[in-house]
Amino acid sequence: MRVLLPKKNYLFVLILFVSSLFFGCAEEKTRTKPASVLTGAEMVAILTDIQLIEGAVSKKIIDRNASQKESPIYYEKVFEKHEITRQQFSESIAYYSEKPEELQIIYEKVLVELSTIKAELQNTKEKTVEETK
Numbered sequence: 001m002r003v004l005l006p007k008k009n010y011l012f013v014l015i016l017f018v019s020s021l022f023f024g025c026a027e028e029k030t031r032t033k034p035a036s037v038l039t040g041a042e043m044v045a046i047l048t049d050i051q052l053i054e055g056a057v058s059k060k061i062i063d064r065n066a067s068q069k070e071s072p073i074y075y076e077k078v079f080e081k082h083e084i085t086r087q088q089f090s091e092s093i094a095y096y097s098e099k100p101e102e103l104q105i106i107y108e109k110v111l112v113e114l115s116t117i118k119a120e121l122q123n124t125k126e127k128t129v130e131e132t133k
Helices: 007-025 040-058 068-081 086-097 100-131
Strands: none
Touching: 040 068, 040 086, 040 100, 068 086, 086 100
């Protein structure tokens, strides 16, 4: 199955990341956490899935040019999987962008998750190769 993702959504994630860095350098505001803001653990899971999509695009596993109309589907599927809305995700990114220490912890956990997934895939690949010998 080929998954498609155009530059528009890739840019969406890039803009969110850059804005988080920009706001992270700004003076810290004391803002209470709204109820609609996702927990750090939820953000880790969602951002991990988004990074997997972006990784597939960068490795050309997903053809980003094949269908511009289908691009929002991939992000919407991530939001559906985690039972959130795009609005909740955007509000959460905005909230954590004002808290750079928390955002850094979230991204560090995303990197750990991605490393774990990579190791699991490598182990599966090695087992498959051994079984075919």
